[in-house]
Amino acid sequence: MTPREPRSDARHAKTFGRRKRRSREELMVPPAEFRSYYGRPVLKPPVWEWKVPAYLFTGGLAAGTSLLAAGADLTGRPALRRAGRTGSLAALLASGYLLVADLGRPERFHHMLRVAKPTSPMSVGTWILTAFGPGVGLAAVAEVLPSGLRRTLPGRLLRAAARPAGLASAVVAPAVASYTAVLLSQTAVPAWHEAHAPLPFVFTGSAAASSGGFAMALVPVAEAGPARALAAFGAATELVASKVLEKRLGLAAEAYTTGKAHRLRKWSERLTVAGLAGTLLGHRGRAISVAAGTALFAGSALQRFGVFEAGVASTKDPKYVVTPQRERLENR
Known part of the structure; x- marks a missing residue:
């Protein structure tokens, strides 16, 4: 051991003590608030x-x-069966077109x-839709089959297969309604990622409300009882889940309660109520049934656009990325 090492250790101890005392002192300048380089989003x-x-x-x-x-x-x-089957196929075809059209190379879907x-x-979502689609298509084709073809052997077989096909699609339907929220x-988008717990309930409730409203607007009142029940359940679920999202999301909730997203979701709430x-x-x-169904249908659509805008x-604002990261580090 050289003679200088103890003196080096002593100097190190004194330096450490001074730093420790400084750390307990109150800062004269508040910590800098991080934005991003040149105001650009993270x-x-x-x-x-x-x-x-x-x-x-x-x-x-x-x-x-x-x-x-x-x-x-x-x-x-x-009447409710016919509206449900044909409406489901039409919505599925529109959904498939919108999804494929937004891809950079649609031909590679x-x-x-x-x-x-x-x-x-x-x-997983692609395979859920693959399992859901054939049954919906078969049941809808059987529903709109011309009367002349219904009496033929292929027509009778198609109509016989419509019920099991429709039931098979109904089993997969809850996954179709909620997987888009997952x-x-x-993704890395803060307002979506932080809402991973309540967002599936918002989307599932919205899907039930729009479907019930769709049937209420098209089906005679005498047969629309199940549609009204589904619509009421979905609307209540959507409203409650949306409030939970706003209360428990922390800083990211500002993206839902300000700007264009807030306006869209506010109108969605009014129409759903x-x-x-x-x-x-x-x-x-x-x-009354048509008016209520139309309001639910429109409110559900605005909910999806509001979540997207949030x-x-x-x-676009780096605080939604940086502030939660710093909070997590401090909690550790």
């Missing part, structure tokens, strides 16, 4: 267009109407069916 905003929130809406509508159609088929409500990756929400929450009140009176007349807004 994350790139999503490049998706309006087709994506429209796809989120039509996918939920397809799921809910197929569920209504299966129940109507089992309980002997032909079939490449997504080459693999099944359980850890990828996009891959897909959004697995009005539609929910109308479901309680829908049995009294056709006009995600875009949260990528």
